[in-house]
Amino acid sequence: MIKRWKADAMDIRVLRYFIAAVEAGSISGACSRVHVTQPTLSRQFMDLEEELGHKLFERSNRRLLLTPKGKLFYERALLITALFDRTKAEMKAEEELAGEIRIAAGETPCLRPLARAIARLREEAPLVSVVIVSGHEEIVRSELHSGVTDFGVFIGDVDLSQYGRISLKERNRWGLLTRRDGELAGKTSVHPEDLLRGPLVASLQASQNNELLSWLGKHAQEIRVAAHFNLLYNAYLLAEAGVGNVLALEGIINPEPKSNLVWLPLEPELSAGVSVAWVKDHVMTPAAERLLALLREEDAA
The missing domain is CATH 1.10.10.10 (Winged helix-like DNA-binding domain superfamily/Winged helix DNA-binding domain)
Structure with missing residues (x-):
């Protein structure tokens, strides 16, 4: 039968x-x-x-x-x-620069070379669209491993041995968003012992950052963390309300002149590098390959 x-x-x-x-x-x-x-x-x-x-x-x-x-x-x-859907779009876009490029990224002003590369690509190929997903290191890795993301942007000293990558020239200084009338009023920089003078609001990634932990030295175990965050603007609101001082990279949020917050650099200075990574041996779309080439040019300029 x-x-x-x-x-x-x-x-x-x-x-x-x-x-x-x-x-x-x-x-x-x-x-x-x-x-x-x-x-x-x-x-x-x-x-x-x-x-x-x-x-x-x-x-x-x-x-x-x-x-x-x-x-x-x-x-x-x-x-x-x-x-x-992504694969189908890529198959249709083989003959021309078109389709979607997806980027998972930590927040940093050091992405200006990437932003300029995207702008140039869009001028060359208006049919290309870009999706940017903001998040900390774990989210970026997950996006890359899932196969739905072309590039991941990592901040700081992280293990990227399994990826291809470009290390951007520009670096970001670490500092503290703190109230002008708070425990650190009048200071122009922040030393490790200063972080003991009030509760801290830190990103999930910063809490595990080896460079920051090394900078804190013997004070690392004494820090009081009041809250963790993923995206900085929410932490900015917590700092305004007096929940705690926020560990933040310079330039992501610039307090307005009328704000009760000020950004102070860490002393000794501590900066973070930025890397744009992709899965090794992954077949890139023509649009992603072109963006990578433009990024290399912009970073070298």
């Missing part, structure tokens, strides 16, 4: 249906988004659960709730569809 062929339940189309159902909160809500009838969607989700061997939804009258396996599958579905 010839067995009837059955399409794989986990194809790109069904993954998009699944994502739509999760975002809409119901199968009926997904129907209007993907223009498929409710019985058809319900049947395809049942086939998907059968193929995976796990329930993905807890079904109720009001809302679809994801099971733990469903949450994991949703994350993977987002990644798979993003990679598929």
